[in-house]
Every structure is written in structure tokens, then in C-alpha cells.
Amino acid sequence: MPYTLQMTAYQNIINVTFVPTANYIPTEQTITPNTQVKVKVLNGMMKTMSQQQLITASKDGDAAAFGELVDQYKTALVRHCYVIVRDPDVAQDIAQDSFIAVYRYIASYDETKAKFSTWLFKIGTNNALKYISSQAKTRPFEDDEIDKVPSPHLEPSQAAEHAELHVAVQHLPARYRAVVSMYYWEGMSYAEIADILCKPDGTIKVWLLRAKESLRKELES
Amino acid sequence: MKNIDNLLQESASSFTIPVRESFTKEVIAKLPEPAPERQPTFWQRLLVVPKPALAAIALVALLGIGTSAYALGAMPFLNALFVSERVLDDHTRIVAIKRVDCSTMKDWDRAEQKETDAPDVYYYKIKQDSALTNEQVTAMVQGNCYLSQYKNFSSKTADGTYLHSTYTVATITSITPTSIAVSSDEAYGGSDKPDYSMTQNRLFTTIAPDVQVTTMQGEQLAWKDLSVGDAVRVLFSNPNPPSASIPSVDKQSVVRVVHKLPTEIRMAYDFALHNGRDYVRVTSCTTDKTGYCPQNETAVYTLPADTTAYETKTAAINAVHTAYEQSIDEKSTEPITDLLSDDLKAVNKTTVASLFCRDTYPDVMSYTVFKQEGTSVDIYAVHSFGVESEQIPQPYITYNTATKKITAVTCKSHAELYGASKPRT
Numbered sequence: 001m002p003y004t005l006q007m008t009a010y011q012n013i014i015n016v017t018f019v020p021t022a023n024y025i026p027t028e029q030t031i032t033p034n035t036q037v038k039v040k041v042l043n044g045m046m047k048t049m050s051q052q053q054l055i056t057a058s059k060d061g062d063a064a065a066f067g068e069l070v071d072q073y074k075t076a077l078v079r080h081c082y083v084i085v086r087d088p089d090v091a092q093d094i095a096q097d098s099f100i101a102v103y104r105y106i107a108s109y110d111e112t113k114a115k116f117s118t119w120l121f122k123i124g125t126n127n128a129l130k131y132i133s134s135q136a137k138t139r140p141f142e143d144d145e146i147d148k149v150p151s152p153h154l155e156p157s158q159a160a161e162h163a164e165l166h167v168a169v170q171h172l173p174a175r176y177r178a179v180v181s182m183y184y185w186e187g188m189s190y191a192e193i194a195d196i197l198c199k200p201d202g203t204i205k206v207w208l209l210r211a212k213e214s215l216r217k218e219l220e221s
Numbered sequence: 222m223k224n225i226d227n228l229l230q231e232s233a234s235s236f237t238i239p240v241r242e243s244f245t246k247e248v249i250a251k252l253p254e255p256a257p258e259r260q261p262t263f264w265q266r267l268l269v270v271p272k273p274a275l276a277a278i279a280l281v282a283l284l285g286i287g288t289s290a291y292a293l294g295a296m297p298f299l300n301a302l303f304v305s306e307r308v309l310d311d312h313t314r315i316v317a318i319k320r321v322d323c324s325t326m327k328d329w330d331r332a333e334q335k336e337t338d339a340p341d342v343y344y345y346k347i348k349q350d351s352a353l354t355n356e357q358v359t360a361m362v363q364g365n366c367y368l369s370q371y372k373n374f375s376s377k378t379a380d381g382t383y384l385h386s387t388y389t390v391a392t393i394t395s396i397t398p399t400s401i402a403v404s405s406d407e408a409y410g411g412s413d414k415p416d417y418s419m420t421q422n423r424l425f426t427t428i429a430p431d432v433q434v435t436t437m438q439g440e441q442l443a444w445k446d447l448s449v450g451d452a453v454r455v456l457f458s459n460p461n462p463p464s465a466s467i468p469s470v471d472k473q474s475v476v477r478v479v480h481k482l483p484t485e486i487r488m489a490y491d492f493a494l495h496n497g498r499d500y501v502r503v504t505s506c507t508t509d510k511t512g513y514c515p516q517n518e519t520a521v522y523t524l525p526a527d528t529t530a531y532e533t534k535t536a537a538i539n540a541v542h543t544a545y546e547q548s549i550d551e552k553s554t555e556p557i558t559d560l561l562s563d564d565l566k567a568v569n570k571t572t573v574a575s576l577f578c579r580d581t582y583p584d585v586m587s588y589t590v591f592k593q594e595g596t597s598v599d600i601y602a603v604h605s606f607g608v609e610s611e612q613i614p615q616p617y618i619t620y621n622t623a624t625k626k627i628t629a630v631t632c633k634s635h636a637e638l639y640g641a642s643k644p645r646t
Contacts (some may be wrong), residue, residue: 051501063249064249066249066252067245070249071254074240075237075240079237082238088238092238092244096244100251103248103253105254117607122262135540136279161228162235165228165229165604166232166236180229184226184232184233185229185232185233185236187233205449212225212229215229
């Protein structure tokens, strides 16, 4: 009954590529409510809208505006979901479902209570964790599912170090992967992560400590 | 080796996943109408019940998929019969309910799993000031029996397709001789605190010529016996194999069975909210002067001798958390001092809480708050990725009311802590 996440195409495995720094799309850490983006509105005209305006327009049923929000966050959310589920196709399905859920309930979203990204990541994280927990036997993660392409912007040794780290992260338990992703890669605070995972701040700190300890051990071994 | 913090931060920019070019278009194509601002729904209320009940409904839901043909005619007869009421000296009352053919997974009332369907009598101790009536208690037991029968549904059809079920109770929103539309609230997000619930509307336009319409007791009904507003469960087949999620309804989906549900099934859900507040389940015994003792599982709520009061949620969480953080260096059996928040010290209350032990799985963290009489007033649970097992050691925090300190954080099994309780299987 609670496990009713609708997703498809779980079985396909595709390679995951480390891409250069320049392609990194930031999350709300740099997309502030005042960030202006151009949105193609219904009459085909381009209109500059802030994130807050995009949310307001989405509440009014403006799919184009919501599409802009999707564009802003899709890379970060897919990456985050991937870190948890370790399957890129599933990660994209979960991210899509999460966006759809957000749109459906955007009228209930209260921007004074939580950042949009926090709400979005809460739904995405929970959906991803729900997917993991719904798998009777979680598919073991294969290291070679990550294609370790050296980034041209990094020294080869540094790129290899990063790739090794990312593989090590994938070996962590799901909850640790989730907090590592949110804290280090999405730049969220303890409080935000605690809100997303419905845990006290202290738990998040403990999980991060344990995650780092595990990573340290694996990288040193 | 670099500092792991620095390495993680540095690596943020070098890790991304290719996103389909059509990602945004696909999302927009699937966008539903935004829902109006919602009030808490039935399912949201349902899902704030104590976690064993959550495990029960999850299992009930998942076990709805089986392996053999969908023979609903074999549904066992269910019954819950009011037997007696006895008012005790303390003005609580004992309500006895006879259950027949009601094998359970794990009931809302924390009844143990039964190996047989033999008739038995369950006793519920109802608080003096509770508004629960004996009829409601009986209906709750009946509802529990109904819920437990979900597991008897099966999935593989004779033509090689798979049978799927709407897990939750659905309501018929429209019905014609060739179609049926149902609506159900399904919870998404955290298991204890669902972030939102979504009303799923499903329209079936293909009805099997031999569609079965039954009651849960196996009574055969006709299609014409269904009407808008009825609570039902729909079983439909399509080529998609069973999965954790309900498959989308498409043109290949064929309605095979419509299961008309009794109203009591909702009573079972609602009743769960009263568990530990308005009632506890008890068993007949000689060791208590009342003649009734708490069930093993409710014995969980019996406090150790040095803990005698209750706690507020915030203070409990603060205290427990501080204690836990200081216990992670594995000095968990050492006395821990100066851990309590000021408000906790001021109110002279006691916390008993279970946390999770190192390197154990599943991962469960819960804060349990107790009344003086030993019944749970609330459970603040964060139930992560599995079902709690009493066989797994749990951290255990003891608070000394005299010194107003948390005195120990230890890892103990449920049996070590509570003795009499047998581990659940």
C-alpha cells in the first residue's frame, strides 16, 4: 500500500560518465529565488521569470514554467537519485515521478516553510529510498557500471581519485549514500538533510561520520 | 590520502549522470492537473500509527501477489463475535472478542501471528474515559481479519498474464456494464510520515467476460451489485509481472475480480490510532490481580524500575540524541552525564528510548514515550529501511530519576530488555 511508486524501465543499465567540471549544473545553492530565467510562455514569447515566479506560475497550471523548474533541478535530482538507487534509468524514472508529484501538489507547497529544492529532494529521496526498500533483493552494485572517463579539466591522477571515491560511495549503505550526496554534492545543510530524511540533525552528523569512516577505510585498503 | 572531506567536496563537480534529452518533455507530457491544497487524508492518518502496524499493512499489501490461480471462492469465512464485557475495579473494562478463521500477519492490535485458524478469544482492556464502544472493538477485530485475508490473493493467471491488485481500498467513482473507474488515496514518501498522498484514479475499460464479483466472505455477487461509492479492491491482469509498484492501467489491463469490501475494514485502520491510548490488548493470566496481563508485545511498554514517568517528544529526542551521539565511540555502557536538556531536567521526567546499534540491520531508530502506567502514549519512530526485529540488539537508554541523568546507553536484545517476550518471527 505505501509502496506504490510508479516507475518503469528498471532493468536497463547504462554507463555513467564522469564529465568535466564545466558541465556541472548547480543546484539551488546557486539558483536563488531571485535568479532570473527565460521561459517560453504560451504565446511563444520569451519571458524572464524568477524561481518564485516560476513556482507561482506552476501553481496556476503553467506547464512551461514548471518545465523550467525541471530543467533547473533535473541534473542534480537525477544524480542524487542515482547515488541512492545506483541505476541511471531508475534514477531518471524516480526523478521524473518526483517532479510529477511536485507539480501535482505544488498548490500545497508553502515557500515560507521549506525551500523548493528541499521539498523536491525530500520527495525524490524518499521515492529513491522507497524503491531500494521495495527491492526484495537489491541488485549488487557492479563497479564497472561507472565508466571512469578522465575529465579533461582534471589531472589524470585527480580524475582517478575522484572516480575511485565515487565507486567507494556506491558501496555505502543507501542512507549514507543519500546524506553524502546531499551534504557534499548538493551542498545542503544538516538541517535541510534532517528535514528531508525526517531525522534529527544529530543522526545526519552521525551518518556522515560513519560514511566518511567507511570511505576512508575503503580508499586506504 | 587527502582529507576525505576535501576529496568529497572537490569531487562534486566531476560526478554527474547523463539525463535524457527528452527528460523535461516527458515530465511535462505526464503532468496531471495540480491538485487543490489538501487536508490530511485517511491514509495519512492511517500512516501515523505505530510501526508494527505499518509493517503489517506493507506485508499485507505485498503478499497480495502470490503464485497460483485467483480462486477467490476459497476465501475463508471470517468472523469476530463479541463475547463479554467485564468492568474492573479501576473502571477500565475488558472486552472479549472471539475470532474465527482469522489468521493474522501482524494485527493493528499487535496480536501475534497465529499458526492455525482455530477459534480464540482476544481480550482488550479499554480505558475508563475512552469513547470506544464494544461494537467498535468488535468491528476492529473483524476489520483486522479482513485485512489479513489480503495475503490469500494470488497472481498468476491461467493465460500467462499476471494479476495485479489495487492495494488500498478504492472507491468506485463510475461504473457501466463495460467499464469501472476507481479512486484511492495512496501514500508516498516516508513510511511514518508520508510526505503526501496521491489520489490515484484508475479507469478500466476492459472487463473479463467471466469477471468475478465477490464479497470477502466469498459470496458471489453480480456486476450490477456494484455501485458508485462502494469500497472495493480491483484485481486486474496484464502482461506485466508483479513488482513493488502497481502497474499503470492500460488497454491490456483486464478486470478479473472486483472485491466488494466491508465497511469494517476501515474500522481496523482507524482503530489502530487508538492502540496504546484507548486500549491495550491483554491476555488472561493469574499473575495480575485483575486476571489480565498485557500481551507480550504490550509488555514492551513496561518500564524498568528506575523509570517512572513520561516525557515530551522534544525533550525525549533531544536527550536521546545527545546520548546517542556520545555513545558512538562505543563507550555505550559507560555512564553518561550532563546529557539532558534543561527542560528535561526541569520537568523531572523519564525517557526510555531505543536507538539502533552499530552495524545492525535493519536500521531502526525510534523514540518511545511512556506513561506512568506503562502504556505507550506515543511512538516517534523513524523507520528506515526494514522491519524491526526484536532479535536485533537495540541501544537502550536508562534515565535515573533521582539523579536526573541518563546513566547508561547499552545495546541489548529485546529479550534481554524485556525477558518475557518471545522474538517475533
